Amino acid sequence: MKVRYDPEADILYISIKDEEVKDMDEIGEDIFVELNEKGEIIGIEIWEARKSVVPEILKFY
Template sequence: MKVKYDKETDILYISLSNEPIAESDEDKPGVILDYSVSGALVGIELLNASQKMPKPTSIEMELA
């Protein structure tokens, strides 16, 4: 998994897989889900990230 934040465009992208994106769907306003050909979720794009989360440049991760 990779997480990238572009300060200029204010977009946070979470890449869950290296599979190519075949289809994208805006699940909710400003939340775009990317899917592979097989329908697997491969990425999540958050538009206007600084308005949706307190610190888009600081990511905490917890694995259980």
């Protein structure tokens, strides 16, 4: 698993598996899951992360 934060875009990305993304679903406000061809979750994107993730965590990325 890899975690990245883009402070300019304010997006926190959590990569679970290194596979090709076939689909993406919004599961909550500004929260998206990336799916592989089997429909398994391989990544999570949190947009406007400063609103929903503790800012102290984001400073590590």
